[in-house]
Amino acid sequence: DGGITQSPKYLFRKEGQNVTLSCEQNLNHDAMYWYRQDPGQGLRLIYYSQIVNDFQKGDIAEGYSVSREKKESFPLTVTSAQKNPTAFYLCASSLYRGRTGELFFGEGSRLTVL
Amino acid sequence: DAKTTQPTSMDCAEGRAANLPCNHSTISGNEYVYWYRQIHSQGPQYIIHGLKNNETNEMASLIITEDRKSSTLILPHATLRDTAVYYCIVKGRDDKIIFGKGTRLHILP
Numbered sequence: 001d002g003g004i005t006q007s008p009k010y011l012f013r014k015e016g017q018n019v020t021l022s023c024e025q026n027l028n029h030d031a032m033y034w035y036r037q038d039p040g041q042g043l044r045l046i047y048y049s050q051i052v053n054d055f056q057k058g059d060i061a062e063g064y065s066v067s068r069e070k071k072e073s074f075p076l077t078v079t080s081a082q083k084n085p086t087a088f089y090l091c092a093s094s095l096y097r098g099r100t101g102e103l104f105f106g107e108g109s110r111l112t113v114l
Numbered sequence: 115d116a117k118t119t120q121p122t123s124m125d126c127a128e129g130r131a132a133n134l135p136c137n138h139s140t141i142s143g144n145e146y147v148y149w150y151r152q153i154h155s156q157g158p159q160y161i162i163h164g165l166k167n168n169e170t171n172e173m174a175s176l177i178i179t180e181d182r183k184s185s186t187l188i189l190p191h192a193t194l195r196d197t198a199v200y201y202c203i204v205k206g207r208d209d210k211i212i213f214g215k216g217t218r219l220h221i222l223p
Contacts, residue, residue, distance in 0.1 A: 031209045042201065043158070043213040050209050058210065090157050094209065102148065103211065105157030 006106035023091035031094040032074035123218040132189040136202030145206040151198040
């Protein structure tokens, strides 16, 4: 079935460690996104990518890095520079670049820093 | 910042129509209005979108005012499963999609 797969669903890390969250889509979508959600809050945009080998910072990119080497993959690395990394992370994709297009979301990855 | 303003929370009786308002007074001519909803601890789900005409699908109806500065999402017969956070988003050709805090809709039995 087509869709977006995020892994892992739950992740624990110690302070000072980098961690990479995976996001894969088989929808042949052009654009991909990473959002962060804190308890009781809305979604905040971290990074987005409209095309392979290109990506742009969102509103809260500090302490995060991404890559877009393949159309179907958009991994997010939470670095040790991110001061409050504990959150729910959501990946999404969209079919039409620069046009209308609904977002399809994965099921999310919940990161807890111990 | 989000380009939309929504009430923080709303209640609706089960079986009644739920009308969720959204203000987007700075919307430009080529920007669409999208609605999503998020059930607890899941990824948001697309509901509907429109440009200037009213739209209807199997989930909901979208009413956009003539000046396009506000819209209303209508769930015609709300059920307990419609309890969720509803997000109204304005999106143009730029793929930078910003979510606000949404409206938390409580369906009361």
